[in-house]
Amino acid sequence: MQKLASKLIPTTLVGSYPQPDWLVDKDMLLTFGPPRVRMREVWRPNEDLLESAQDDATLVALHDQERAGIDIVTDGEVRRESYFNRFANALDGIDVDNPATVPGRTGKPTLVPRVIGPIRRPAPVQVRDVAFLRAHTEHEIKITVPGAFTMAKMALDEHYGDLEALIMAYAQVLNEEIREMKDAGADVIQIDEPHMAAHPIEARRHGIAAIDKALDGIEGTTVVHMCFGYAYVVAEKPSGYVFLPELDNCCAQAISIEAAEPGLDPAILAELPSKQVLYGVINLGDETVETPEIIAGRLRGALQYISPDRLIAAPDCGMKYLPRAVAYGKLRAMVAGAQIVRDEVAAP
Secondary structure (H helix, E strand, O other), rough: OOOOOOOOOOOOOOEEEOOOOOOOHHHHHHHHHOOOOOHHHHHHOOOOHHHHHHHHHHHHHHHHHHHHHOOEEEOOOOOOOOOOOHOOOEEEHHHHEEEEEEEOOOEEEEEEEEEEEEEOOOOOHHHHHHHHHHHHOOOEEEEEEEOOOHHHOOOEEEEOOHHHHHHHHHHHHHHHHHHHHOEEEEEEEEEEEEEHHHOOOHHHHHHHHHHHHHHHOOOOOEEEOOOOOOOOOOOOOOOOOOOOOHHHOOOEEEEEOOOOOOOOHHHHHHOOOOOOOEEEEOOOOOOOOOOOOHHHHHHHHOOOOOHHEEEEEOOOOOOOOOOHHHHHHHHHHHHHHHHHHHHHHOOO
16 A cells, blocks of 8 residues: 555545446536435435445545555545534534524525534444545545534534534544544544635644544544635635644644646745645636646646645646536646656756
8 A cells, every 4th residue: 555655746636436327316416515414305315225325435535546546545535415413413412403593604594513412422423434444445545524613513502512522522523533443444434524624713723632542542644624614615716825834833744735726826835834735726617628738837836835745636626617628627637737746846
């Protein structure tokens, strides 16, 4: 298996890959946006066939990644209605049947779970997902979970009455889940924290502690993903992060940021002097498949501010909402572009 530490500029997904049309109703997903509560009607198979269908879809996503030449593969998050709700809604203390409405990260009203009691993890949520993926590939595997800060911001607290207490409760159950995912064979753990970019003042108060508690005692490579939102939801993106240098103080080994679609100045990488960086080189707001040279150019820009041993090539965000053929083409281009730059770095 290729490891992050043993290959220059490895490639990976941020997490998600397009789900097959026979598995989900894509029109429904695109109409309603990423759900924070249940959206059972999005699944095409009946309940008794759903898990086996999701198993098959995981193999489809894995096969595409391996054919494309991706180094660190994911399960494509094909079992999820969104990056958020598979884990967040499986916890005790959460009422998803009677949701509340709060402003989302873009300010639009969003249905979210209500926290009505102590947050507990009654059973493993994604551990079987890890074991299934581990059993079907020799590649290094990465599994993603929603971060404690983001889960707290996407819920209505009717129990704790204190944001810090709510975040730490989520971080505790995350830590329990991550420990079991590691035991099941996960090589890389990624925590998705997009709401830290959207709420920098509160992130400065609670964000680092939330990450460190969730990852306490976790060995191996850990990643925190920060983005500005799915391209189809957030069309106009800021040109920089207001909460980024603070992440250099967290315990995660790597930070994942989007750079291609917002045209991020790679000079911002100087704000993460001790971290590996998953650098977004695939624009998910444009269905045009980049050429390998375009990808290589984006990576060369990053290498002006970060050493090759700290650079990882990735899409800006999850690829869930792209057509599968487009997503696959972009992965092939990313792999080829990374190889161009890898060869340049290795040349005498």
